[in-house]
Amino acid sequence: MTSSPLFNSSLLPKPKPPNHRNPKVNGRHSPIIKCTTSPSVFDTNNNSSTPSPPAGAAAAAKGQKHRRAADVNIREEAHRQCSNHNFSARYVPFSSDPHKSTTNEWYSLDEIVYRSRSGGLLDVQHDMDALKQFDGQYWRSLFDSRIGKTTWPYGSGVWSKKEWVLPEIDSDDIVSAFEGNSNLFWAERFGKQFLGMNDLWVKHCGISHTGSFKDLGMTVLVSQVNRLRKMERPVVGVGCASTGDTSAALSAYCAAAGIPSIVFLPANKISMAQLVQTIANGAFVLSIDTDFDGCMKLIREVTSELPIYLANSLNSLRLEGQKTAAIEILQQFDWEVPDWVIVPGGNLGNIYAFYKGFKMCQELGLVDQIPRLVCAQAANANPLYLHYKSGWKEFKPVKAGTTFASAIQIGDPVSIDRAVFALKNSNGIVEEATEEELMDAMAQADSTGMFICPHTGVALTALIKLRKSGVIGPTDRTVVVSTAHGLKFTQSKIDYHSKEIKDMACRFANPPVQVKADFGAVMDVLIL
Numbered sequence: 179m180t181s182s183p184l185f186n187s188s189l190l191p192k193p194k195p196p197n198h199r200n201p202k203v204n205g206r207h208s209p210i211i212k213c214t215t216s217p218s219v220f221d222t223n224n225n226s227s228t229p230s231p232p233a234g235a236a237a238a239a240k241g242q243k244h245r246r247a248a249d250v251n252i253r254e255e256a257h258r259q260c261s262n263h264n265f266s267a268r269y270v271p272f273s274s275d276p277h278k279s280t281t282n283e284w285y286s287l288d289e290i291v292y293r294s295r296s297g298g299l300l301d302v303q304h305d306m307d308a309l310k311q312f313d314g315q316y317w318r319s320l321f322d323s324r325i326g327k328t329t330w331p332y333g334s335g336v337w338s339k340k341e342w343v344l345p346e347i348d349s350d351d352i353v354s355a356f357e358g359n360s361n362l363f364w365a366e367r368f369g370k371q372f373l374g375m376n377d378l379w380v381k382h383c384g385i386s387h388t389g390s391f392k393d394l395g396m397t398v399l400v401s402q403v404n405r406l407r408k409m410e411r412p413v414v415g416v417g418c419a420s421t422g423d424t425s426a427a428l429s430a431y432c433a434a435a436g437i438p439s440i441v442f443l444p445a446n447k448i449s450m451a452q453l454v455q456t457i458a459n460g461a462f463v464l465s466i467d468t469d470f471d472g473c474m475k476l477i478r479e480v481t482s483e484l485p486i487y488l489a490n491s492l493n494s495l496r497l498e499g500q501k502t503a504a505i506e507i508l509q510q511f512d513w514e515v516p517d518w519v520i521v522p523g524g525n526l527g528n529i530y531a532f533y534k535g536f537k538m539c540q541e542l543g544l545v546d547q548i549p550r551l552v553c554a555q556a557a558n559a560n561p562l563y564l565h566y567k568s569g570w571k572e573f574k575p576v577k578a579g580t581t582f583a584s585a586i587q588i589g590d591p592v593s594i595d596r597a598v599f600a601l602k603n604s605n606g607i608v609e610e611a612t613e614e615e616l617m618d619a620m621a622q623a624d625s626t627g628m629f630i631c632p633h634t635g636v637a638l639t640a641l642i643k644l645r646k647s648g649v650i651g652p653t654d655r656t657v658v659v660s661t662a663h664g665l666k667f668t669q670s671k672i673d674y675h676s677k678e679i680k681d682m683a684c685r686f687a688n689p690p691v692q693v694k695a696d697f698g699a700v701m702d703v704l705i706l
């Protein structure tokens with residue numbers, strides 16, 4: 179089957195004039211959706227700091243069992259539980275000094291806008307005063323009460339924090355695979371054996387619907403697109419440039435919602451497993467003879483001309499979902515704050531998302547501090563590392579070289595300003611990993627029962643270096659964020675364990691032993 183173009187150009191709307199963003203000025207916008215499906219009691223008459231428990235909790239306390247009627251699905255049930263609240267969020271220009279920001283520029287989340295008037299990044303700003311009407315204990319209990327349920331949409335680790343993510347979206351518009359709630363794995367053997375650490379944890383964000391943390395952001399972005407399309411906004415499809423994980427998540431969530439997806443991939447630079455995900459999920463795939471940065475440039479140009487919604491993390495909606503992984507970590511530690519969180523960085527949206535999640539928890543009283551963040555880069559694609567080492571002098575993009583951590587082979591990250599902000603405000607550090615270091619770290623981790631991706635190998639290398647230099651202490655509670663599933667990157671493991679990598683000793687390779695189908699030959703191998 180050959181792919182056909184998605185668009186008949188005669189059907190396309192005329193390009194919008196450059197100032198189509200229609201920024202609002204002065205004052206808050208009123209929420210378009212007043213009714214959401216929160217099962218908690220958030221009606222406008224109930225703004226005390228001792229709010230009612232989530233719906234269902236009272237019945238449970240009385241020992242009554244509530245069962246959904248057979249002819250009702252979980253979306254319909256969510257509708258029945260509909261209540262009002264006054265939470266809202268909007269786009270504002272991202273500012274590296276929010277306290278000094280004087281701009282009155284803002285946009286409704288129902289607008290299609292990715293950049294501020296000055297061309298800078300945007301950020302999703304929540305009405306913190308409204309959220310602060312409930313205390314930290316309230317939010318902790320609410321989030322805890324939603325874990326592990328099938329209640330729509332709270333069975334998702336992202337949407338269990340809906341009030342902090344997209345408070346105004348109708349639950350019926352949400353496109354979710356009940357993503358999130360990923361395993362926080364106690365890396366007991368790896369920690370003790372290789373690092374002398376007892377309190378080392380790996381947040382397995384790759385144990386997820388499409389095998390990477392991108393699901394967390396994509397459920398939010400595609401849900402909002404679903405809403406925009408119901409509002410008859412001009413969104414024909416959703417597009418991204420990708421090193422393989424964003425495209426997998428985009429194609430899956432779009433396929434679930436029946437929305438066309440378009441992905442720009444750097445030819446021969448993503449893994450076969452990643453490529454087949456987008457193909458199987460029906461995306462319109464362009465394999466382009468350039469690198470990720472080249473694809474990113476092209477998708478930005480295309481989305482400014484065609485009614486294709488941009489799904490990369492330049493779009494700040496994505497980060498609202500990704501930040502929930504940070505909240506989950508706190509929740510999994512029973513709201514105790516780890517000392518360190520280490521995140522591999524490429525386009526650099528995720529490091530900011532983690533910062534934002536932790537910071538919101540601090541500002542809303544769920545915890546009293548935030549962890550120190552470490553961003554880890556491959557030495558072959560290390561623009562943030564070089565920027566950090568220069569003392570945050572002028573940022574210079576690089577031409578990213580080939581790396582086994584192919585999903586972070588990015589030289590001109592769109593979220594550089596967000597990343598610098600996150601690191602400066604968390605007393606953060608940037609580290610790098612050579613190819614040999616990251617592959618050895620991956621093999622060592624796998625030898626203790628994990629099956630991690632090379633990007634997680636980059637993060638583990640950062641940890642190993644910071645432990646060796648004494649920056650991270652033996653008793654520090656440390657979380658390494660594993661960003662994708664190892665099964666997406668098996669070729670790198672095959673190369674390593676076959677010792678087929680040029681100029682690499684592959685010290686921890688464990689190649690299979692070839693033996694004749696003969697009892698004596700097998701015994702010889704086993705006994706020697």
Ligand SMILES: Cc1ncc(COP(=O)(O)O)c(C=O)c1O
Pocket residue numbers: 390421423424491522523524525526527528529585586631633661662
């Ligand atoms: C597996 C994996 N790890 C880490 C990253 C880096 O995330 P970010 O681009 O948000 O820095 C990406 C994508 O860039 C990825 O796909």
Ligand SMILES: N[C@@H](CCOP(=O)(O)O)C(=O)O
Pocket residue numbers: 418419420421422423424425489490491492524525527585586
């Ligand atoms: N690793 C990413 C690169 C793009 O990052 P994004 O977060 O801006 O979409 C990918 O998998 O494509």
